[in-house]
Amino acid sequence: MHDRQALDDSLRQLMHHTDTPGALTADALAERLSDALAAARSVLGVDGTGLMMLDERGELCVVGSSDPPSALLELAQQRTGVGPGVDCVRRDRTVTVDDLGAGGAYPRLWEFMVEADGDVLPFRGVASAPILISGRAIGTLNVMTAAAHRWTRERIEAVEAYANVLAVLLRLGAAAQPGTIAGRLLPDED
Structure with a gap:
């Protein structure tokens, strides 16, 4: 469980220097996104x-993950086309799963993870928060627990706060580097 002060401090640190025009190069953006994933993991x-974003074809692709088991979950969602991250982007809202292995909404996802790497314990608890730009999801922040987990409103709001930071970073990266993946994926301003 996180504490509110640690969350506030973490979010403030991640947003440090975001008001500097042109400071977010493609390399700096990748580093900041990685920092945000690590901070979310630690504080929460x-x-x-894991971070997934829509590509030019409107398909979710893995952008980053904190470790190999997280990468497996992201890859499983990408390959099967099902999962809380997929539904999160389709619905433009946060999706939580207390226990992926309990035979609920995503048995195909669970089977894929177990078959892909029986040595890695698949994650059971997942919260997927949309990364919203101009009111629509362009990606998802996925946070995972090894054990089944009941997601409280407070924890969901904290996950959503990190997703909002990722949205700001992506918007700044697109503005600074229009040719980057962020620049290609984000909608033009009307």
Whole structure:
């Protein structure tokens, strides 16, 4: 469980220097996104984090993860086309799963993870928060727990706060580097 002061401090640190025009190069953006995933993992006390974004074809692709088991979950969602991250982007809202292995909404996802790497314990608890730009989801922040987990409103709001930071970073990266992946994926301003 996170504490509110640690969350506030973490979010403030991640947003440090975001008001400097042109300072977010493609390399700096990648580093800041990685920092945000690591901070979310640490402050929220979860076992893994992952970032997926829509590509030019409107398909989710893995952009980053905190560790190999997190990468497996992201890859499983990408390959099967099902999962809380997929539904999160389709619905433009946060999706939580207390226990992926309990035979609920995503048995195909669970089977894929177990078959892909039986040595890696698949994550059971997942919260997927949309990364919203201009009111629509262009990606998802996924946070995972190794054990089944009941997601409280407070924890969901904290995950959503990190997703909002990722949205700001992506918007700044697109503005500074229009040719980057962020610049290609983000909608033009009307």
